[in-house]
Amino acid sequence: MTAAMPLEKLTLLPPAHALIGQISPPGSKSITNRALLLAGLARGKSRLTGALKSDDTRYMAEALRAMGVTVEEPDATTFVVTGTGEWNEPSQPLFLGNAGTATRFLTAAVALQKGRFTVDGDEHMRKRPILPLVEALQSLGVAIAAPSGCPPVAIEAKGGFSKSRVVIDAGLSSQYVSALLMAAPLAGQPFEIALAGSEIGARGYIDLTLAAMRAFGAKVEEVSPSLWRVEPTGYTASDFHIEPDASAATYLWAAEVLTGGKIDLGTQAAAFTQPDAKAYDVISAFPQMPADIDGSQMQDAIPTLAVLAAFNETPVRFTGIANLRVKECDRIRALSTGLNAIRPGLAREEGDDLIVAADPSLAGETHPAEIDTFADHRIAMSFALAGLKISGITILDPGCVAKTYPGYWDALASLGVDYSD
Structure with missing residues (x-):
């Protein structure tokens, strides 16, 4: 399936090709x-x-x-x-x-x-x-x-x-x-x-x-x-x-590096004035992301970076993210819960820090996991990235992306990503 997604859940089918195309992110x-x-x-x-x-x-x-x-x-x-x-x-x-x-x-x-x-x-x-x-x-x-x-x-x-x-x-x-x-x-x-x-x-x-x-x-x-x-x-x-949404752009930047693709957003990263655009440099460093990432000034980009870090060559600690506990949900807990649903031990919390163990060999494997989004759009969109490389990733309540990016699933579909019931 593509645009006609189920209301309760959505399972991504990892594409066998690089994601290449043009996507216009929604406004900020x-x-x-x-x-x-x-x-x-x-x-x-x-x-x-x-x-x-x-x-x-x-x-x-x-x-x-x-x-x-x-x-x-x-x-x-x-x-x-x-x-x-x-x-x-x-x-x-x-x-x-x-x-x-x-x-x-x-x-x-x-x-x-x-x-x-x-x-x-x-x-x-x-x-x-x-x-x-x-x-x-x-x-x-x-x-x-x-x-x-x-x-x-x-x-x-x-x-x-x-x-x-x-x-x-x-x-x-x-x-x-x-x-x-x-x-x-x-x-x-x-x-x-x-x-x-x-x-x-x-x-x-x-x-x-x-x-x-x-x-x-x-x-x-x-x-x-x-x-x-x-x-x-x-x-x-x-x-x-109003310029395009930098937080939305982070998912597409990450999808590009994860699949070795090229996605034209119509706006260069340097042209964004929003704080989350700082994530571009971190994403560009993949699969050699820094060992310690201070998320205090790009908070909404942390879910993207945390899921990307699961495929990094070395572990990543996210600091300065205590405020994520009082967002649409407790995003630190949601991220650790989701990553550990994919594979136990993939993430852990230390106080308000999140440590992602990182394992490049996850790519191409099958790990059936239902991701509880906690009705949080950013949890849904970030864990979709895991579904680009791992078989079996199911996003619960995928419609919650309507909060900020109603066309997200269609955007991925336009790049060749398929879904199943």
């Missing part, structure tokens, strides 16, 4: 949801091209519509967003599935509106922490509560902050900082955001946030690595092009 999820938010906060009509259409961005678009923003979709990669600069109180909770970006970003943005808002998600999102952001907003006088420390979050917004400076603990996620940064131009006064300590997850995503903000007219200064100053400019509608 991270940039699309930033652009949707900013366009929704702006006055006027913005045209977002090259955008990702997936579960995560659909939840963001639907939430904006629920608050009175007009979001049109004239084609498969474009959003046309028309806003007034103000949002209405929605008639029901804003349901955001398991979209971390949408949940964190909207929590801060609605705090500067007027009315009652509830930000909620599915069973997985309700396990993902948001307390540091909630506490930061509480310190600004916002009536906000998240009793479990995770969504749902209830906000009674009064249209402003009581202070002009906030300190945020971003050790768990850089999204907390991005959320406050993107809300800040609406604060009505110059506003400062300071880190509590120096720890921040995936700092490169802050650069994406600042670039998007400036594209929509914001004035923001990075005073130091732990302090930002934002002017009360509001946002201006803008036409904005």
Whole structure:
């Protein structure tokens, strides 16, 4: 089978040839949801091209519509967003599935509106922490509560902050900082955001946030690595092009080196501005990947690299990845579980480090294994790489890739990968 995949599971048939062809990855999820938010906060009509259409961005678009923003979709990669600069109180909770970006970003943005808002998600999102952001907003006088420390979050917004400076603990996620940064131009006064300590997850995503903000007219200064100053400019509608998703690109880069193929993505690795593009150099080193890989600044690429490392010539230790435990699932546990389902002892956890034993002889072998994806798109897509070289790899809940890459299985099929029931 190819495009018509089963809903419950999918077994890959290792191709007997190198994967050669051209694939256009979808637009960046991270940039699309930033652009949707900013366009929704702006006055006027913005045209977002090259955008990702997936579960995560659909939840963001639907939430904006629920608050009175007009979001049109004239084609498969474009959003046309028309806003007034103000949002209405929605008639029901804003349901955001398991979209971390949408949940964190909207929590801060609605705090500067007027009315009652509830930000909620599915069973997985309700396990993902948001307390540091909630506490930061509480310190600004916002009536906000998240009793479990995770969504749902209830906000009674009064249209402003009581202070002009906030300190945020971003050790768990850089999204907390991005959320406050993107809300800040609406604060009505110059506003400062300071880190509590120096720890921040995936700092490169802050650069994406600042670039998007400036594209929509914001004035923001990075005073130091732990302090930002934002002017009360509001946002201006803008036409904005979104680059392809670097996280999605990592699967294709890895498929290329695993099979000795050549896959043209239409964008050179060096042209990506997203943090996960740093993984390209590591992937290019295969089968001689480094013995120690610091994943702190390319967190979403770690599942790709971990599965690739199973075929490396030497073992690989992944460090700086503690934040992977609070992603869509506990990705460290999911990766070790999946790798050990292929062959016991292939991976182990040491604290928050992941060690992949590595064995090039796995290629060409048969190891029947059902991979529990834990409803996590990145676990599904990364373990598909194992199925390119090992017979018997079955991905459970393959449809979860719709979160960020709905066309993933079709993309592999277009390169000659077959599937079975």
